[in-house]
Amino acid sequence: MHSLPLFVNLMGRPVILLGDGEAARAKRRLLDRAGADVRGEEGADAVLAIVALEDEDEARAAIARLKARGVLVNAVDRPALCDFTLPAIVDRDPVLIAIGTGGASAGLAKALRQRLEALLPAVLGGLAASLGKARGAMRERWPDAAARRRAIDAALAEGGVLDPLGRGDAAGVERWLAGQAGEDAPARLEEVALLCDDPDELTLRAARLLGQADHIFHAADVAPAILDRARADAAREVRDGAPDWAGPGLALWLHKGRRA
Template identity: 65%
Template sequence: MQSLPVFLRLTGRPVILTGEGEAADAKRRLLERAGAIVVGEEDAAARIAIVADGDAATVARLRARGVLVNATDVPDLCDFTLPAIVDRDPVLIAIGTGGASAGLAKALRQRLEAMLPARLGNLATALFAGRAAIRARWPDAAERRRAIDAGLAPGGPIDPLRDGAVDGVPGWLAAEGVVTPSRLEVIRLRSGDPDDLTLRAARLLGEADCVYHHPVVAAAILDRARADAVRIMADGPPEMPGEGLSLWLEMDQP
């Protein structure tokens, strides 16, 4: 990973935009949509800039002032890049290629636009509004996370890819037995290449509370697990894996 994806709150903040023409107009619309105040290069308060014509001299002047710069279509001059965006406010999905191919990012955005329900943002808003009820329903943090995971899982009562998921929030909160029982799943890896993971293995890695793994399992595979999942190196699967979803990762024998 060569860049850290972040979401900047720009409402009411000055952002420098230089250049003219179609590219500059598109960037202006994007900044205004995010609530930024679009200003010129002379604004001393601005700390972020988009140089829409990619002019190297302008980039150099702004960088000398400590301004973070995006130079349109010149990745080597960029401190940050602008992703393709799928907007289901307040849900935002950003697709970036590090400036390698805006066309690829656009194609992926179009695919995701077709997949994601228009009311996905309403589900996020309902879950935010229900935070107190969710905490009261599941006081323990680990149990609460597992309950949310089970509700949002494919086919679950609030599956985010189902258009009516927001309507299922009250029933999900009231239902009994929505937490998935603790279990251990075994994943036999074909290689150390994450691209060889099956869809099931990739999904389980994203859900697991604890990942037990043989010493030869590649770090690139372990990186696909949740950032807060516990990782334990072992010679064999655990007898008592603990609460939630645990995985045992081992390499297939040749």
């Protein structure tokens, strides 16, 4: 991973913007949408800056001055000089999906954004807002954090009652909570046999299981790139053979070769 994606709250906070061309105007519109206090270089107590100056020498001088002040800089069309980049954004407020290429290709990021825009329904933001309001009710129903996460994962899964790409909507959250019995999901162990070390060759089933599993058991020769596709909070454990699993939740047994 070449950089760490972050969502920064800029509401009312000063951000320096240098430039007066079309690129600068586009960045200004983006900063205005985020509620930033857009300022010039002089006297601005800011920690972020966007330099959209067309003249190369002028741009490099401004970037050097800002970095000397400890300001993080986005240098438009100069990826090698950027401390941070601005992604293509799919906005389903409060859901934001950011697509970055590390400055390699804004066109590719734009193309991916357009594809995702067509996939994600307009009601997605309402679903997210309703889930946020229901946090207290969910904690009351599932006091155990792991059980609560498994219940939410099941509801949001493909075909689930809150499937965000299917029938999930804001009103569905209340119906879901009212209809739940509150039982924990049964323990389940799934085997995934890997044919290569390339995560892009994972089957849809394997990719989905890696995103859902609570515990990852894996052979020592499973590639780190494969394990990186698992949830960050999933426990990981090296094993020589298939484990016994009593739960709770879903565990995976990852190994290379054919299924046992």
